[in-house]
Amino acid sequence: MAKQYETVIGLEVHIELATKTKIFCGCSTEFGGAPNTHTCPVCTGMPGSLPVLNKQVVEYAMAIGLATNCKITQVCKFDRKNYFYPDNPQNYQISQLYLPIARDGYVEIETGRGTKKVRIHEMHMEEDAGKLIHDEWDDTSLVDYNRSGVPLVEIVSEPDMRSADEVIAYLEKLRMIVQYLGASDCKLQEGSMRADVNLSVREVGTETFGTRTEMKNLNSFKAISHAIEGERERQIELLEAGKEVVQETRRWDDNKEHSYAMRSKEDAQDYRYFPEPDLVPIVISDEWIARIKAQQPELRSEKLERYKKEFDIPQYDAEIITESKRMADIFEATTAICGKPKKVANWLMGETFRLMKEQDMEPQDLKFSPENLAKLIDLADAGTINSSVAKDVFEKIFFEDVDPEKYVEENGLKMVNDEGALRETVERVIAENPQAVADFKGGKEKALGAMMGQTMRAMKGKANPGKVQELLRELLS
Amino acid sequence: MANKISDETIEYVGILAKLELSDEEKEAAKADMEKMLDYIDTLNELDTTGIEPMSHVFPVNNVFREDVVTNGDNHEETLANAPQRKEDSFEVPRTIG
Numbered sequence: 001m002a003k004q005y006e007t008v009i010g011l012e013v014h015i016e017l018a019t020k021t022k023i024f025c026g027c028s029t030e031f032g033g034a035p036n037t038h039t040c041p042v043c044t045g046m047p048g049s050l051p052v053l054n055k056q057v058v059e060y061a062m063a064i065g066l067a068t069n070c071k072i073t074q075v076c077k078f079d080r081k082n083y084f085y086p087d088n089p090q091n092y093q094i095s096q097l098y099l100p101i102a103r104d105g106y107v108e109i110e111t112g113r114g115t116k117k118v119r120i121h122e123m124h125m126e127e128d129a130g131k132l133i134h135d136e137w138d139d140t141s142l143v144d145y146n147r148s149g150v151p152l153v154e155i156v157s158e159p160d161m162r163s164a165d166e167v168i169a170y171l172e173k174l175r176m177i178v179q180y181l182g183a184s185d186c187k188l189q190e191g192s193m194r195a196d197v198n199l200s201v202r203e204v205g206t207e208t209f210g211t212r213t214e215m216k217n218l219n220s221f222k223a224i225s226h227a228i229e230g231e232r233e234r235q236i237e238l239l240e241a242g243k244e245v246v247q248e249t250r251r252w253d254d255n256k257e258h259s260y261a262m263r264s265k266e267d268a269q270d271y272r273y274f275p276e277p278d279l280v281p282i283v284i285s286d287e288w289i290a291r292i293k294a295q296q297p298e299l300r301s302e303k304l305e306r307y308k309k310e311f312d313i314p315q316y317d318a319e320i321i322t323e324s325k326r327m328a329d330i331f332e333a334t335t336a337i338c339g340k341p342k343k344v345a346n347w348l349m350g351e352t353f354r355l356m357k358e359q360d361m362e363p364q365d366l367k368f369s370p371e372n373l374a375k376l377i378d379l380a381d382a383g384t385i386n387s388s389v390a391k392d393v394f395e396k397i398f399f400e401d402v403d404p405e406k407y408v409e410e411n412g413l414k415m416v417n418d419e420g421a422l423r424e425t426v427e428r429v430i431a432e433n434p435q436a437v438a439d440f441k442g443g444k445e446k447a448l449g450a451m452m453g454q455t456m457r458a459m460k461g462k463a464n465p466g467k468v469q470e471l472l473r474e475l476l477s
Numbered sequence: 478m479a480n481k482i483s484d485e486t487i488e489y490v491g492i493l494a495k496l497e498l499s500d501e502e503k504e505a506a507k508a509d510m511e512k513m514l515d516y517i518d519t520l521n522e523l524d525t526t527g528i529e530p531m532s533h534v535f536p537v538n539n540v541f542r543e544d545v546v547t548n549g550d551n552h553e554e555t556l557a558n559a560p561q562r563k564e565d566s567f568e569v570p571r572t573i574g
Contacts, residue, residue, distance in 0.1 A: 019544050026547030035565040036552040045554050055541035077532045083493050099538040132572055135563075142566035145555065270493055283538045295569040 024051030043149030045090030065102030100124035103131035235258035333370035
């Protein structure tokens with residue numbers, strides 16, 4: 001019988017914090033600025049420049065640590081991690097090795113076999129590196145230091161995960177916690193949340209771990225899943241062939257769906273950490289911890305219960321909406337304007353999710369304003385537009401955030417209730433479809449639907465469907 | 478108790494520091510490093526049992542700045558330090574990727 005293998009996975013997750021400024025200088029952290037416009041002597045490593053720690057970074061890190069059940073390290077400090085690479089102008093990264101801000105935590109994930117704890121080994125604060133763009137033609141690389149010095153926390157888990165599904169569940173849980181805290185937007189595509197996967201395989205029943213590899217460059221849940229499957233198979237094939245897994249860093253190529261070894265032996269990973277002499281220690285008092293705890297915003301489970309009570313929406317709706325803070329925020333803002341929570345929930349769970357899926361978007365990417373969604377709900381409710389027009393208008397709101405009142409007005413989309421105009425069209429449709437009329441009179445209900453469709457089309461979709469059906473039945477009886 | 482730095486060690490340290498040393502420079506660097514390690518041995522003679530490791534020479538902690546943007550667009554000043562510049566980016570020999 002073939003050997004059974006178990007996959008053992010631990011993650012290193014980097015999260016960019018939502019501060020306005022970088023970790024050690026007053027440069028903006030805004031994403032997408034023109035190259036090198038958010039730089040200064042500190043974040044470009046100029047000799048003689050001195051870093052000063054952003055207090056908000058410590059507070060966000062504490063908040064994440066507390067929300068993931070970690071112990072806060074009350075005397076903590078920074079260390080230098082030395083390496084040469086053009087994205088790192090100081091030739092060292094300021095990070096934490098010896099006394100990271102938080103340790104020994106866990107999060108709970110839901111798996112097919114119930115709730116499981118994934119333990120967190122430690123979490124530390126550090127600075128991000130610049131961004132390299134490779135020029136295919138010139139054989140050079142271009143460096144943009146806007147991201148250099150953007151604050152990160154790195155959350156290192158224990159090797160507690162056993163499948164790609166568990167990894168995704170863990171990442172989704174972390175993302176939800178951090179988003180709810182407002183500590184980061186956690187966008188994988190923009191790199192504000194990044195995961196390195198440490199993976200080894202072993203025969204089922206073995207106590208010791210196999211040799212692990214580390215995979216980098218994973219910027220979507222899909223890539224993470226594929227990389228895990230691919231690496232598991234690669235390692236099993238090596239073992240089955242009697243070869244050994246080499247401990248190395250591998251880079252995942254999402255286009256080729258293949259990973260390759262990234263670092264050679266000459267490029268040794270010897271970071272020669274030592275205490276950062278330019279920064280003084282951080283001493284965190286019990287009072288400070290208590291203050292951060294007290295400021296902790298409403299977490300998901302609390303929000304879920306409140307929605308059921310305050311807005312009287314079903315458990316199912318509340319679960320879906322509170323899955324992301326962004327969606328919950330839209331829900332609350334829209335409900336505050338139109339006062340129709342169940343209708344807001346329906347639009348979010350129906351059309352919004354449908355379009356997000358179609359466009360491969362995350363709640364973070366939603367751009368439409370609660371004002372416009374609320375107006376649309378009012379228009380549909382008042383019978384100004386019918387439900388199919390409402391769906392078309394919603395697409396316009398979803399993509400372009402149009403003002404639905406104006407849009408309906410300008411495009412003449414108001415529902416036609418005018419008895420005369422409707423009667424005229426219905427009469428014409430009846431006259432043009434003797435076969436359908438005969439079928440209907442012969443007892444085929446379906447034929448009525450076909451004539452309804454024709455009438456709606458003739459009225460450019462704007463007719464009041466209830467009235468059209470009423471008229472058809474009246475004129476055919 | 479003189480320390481000895483091997484050829485392999487000086488070679489390895491050179492790789493880490495991205496330095497290419499001539500044979501004479503290697504010998505000089507070896508001698509310097511041996512002296513440094515000897516000095517550390519001297520420091521190690523002190524009994525430090527029960528003393529907290531010190532990470533900073535001044536008895537200060539919690540020096541913070543508030544999260545307020547104070548720097549504007551400095552890209553010209555920043556790029557003035559670029560050994561090679563292409564448009565608004567630093568240009569460097571191609572890295573992997």
